[in-house]
Amino acid sequence: xxxxxxxxxxxxxxxxxxxxxxxxxxxxxxxxxxxxxxxxxxxxxxxxxxxxxxxxxxxxxxxxxxxxxxxxxxxxxxxxxxxxxxxxxxxxxxxxxxxxxxxxxxxxxxxx
Ligand SMILES: N[C@@H](CCC(=O)N[C@@H](CS)C(=O)NCC(=O)O)C(=O)O
Numbered sequence: 167x168x169x170x171x172x173x174x175x176x177x178x179x180x181x182x183x184x185x186x187x188x189x190x191x192x193x194x195x196x197x198x199x200x201x202x203x204x205x206x207x208x209x210x211x212x213x214x215x216x217x218x219x220x221x222x223x224x225x226x227x228x229x230x231x232x233x234x235x236x237x238x239x240x241x242x243x244x245x246x247x248x249x250x251x252x253x254x255x256x257x258x259x260x261x262x263x264x265x266x267x268x269x270x271x272x273x274x275x276x277x278x
């Protein structure tokens with residue numbers, strides 16, 4: 167289970183920090199199970215939020231979190247012209263779903 171550390175909801179947003187909101191959006195898109203918790207700057211690997219804990223590993227910076235999630239689920243978040251190339255590269259069928267070369271189940275890119 168991934169834990170996302172932030173400052174908590176505020177201003178009608180999931181988190182007062184736009185970077186935490188970005189990380190939460192990426193987590194929701196990934197469909198990986200996650201929970202949220204209040205941060206402690208002393209635990210933050212880069213001294214900033216967001217950071218996540220995944221399998222005991224702490225990881226800071228929303229872009230590094232994105233790369234970590236992409237690695238975890240082996241698909242791209244980028245929309246537009248990259249999507250078709252990503253489908254081809256990852257072996258995802260146009261009808262959604264498919265298997266990677268490693269035999270792992272891939273999520274349809276349009277069904278996240
Ligand atoms: N490049 C970082 C930026 C994160 C960032 O600037 N977070 C702010 C909150 S919005 C923060 O933690 N600031 C505390 C500080 O700079 O001491 C990311 O993408 O996660």
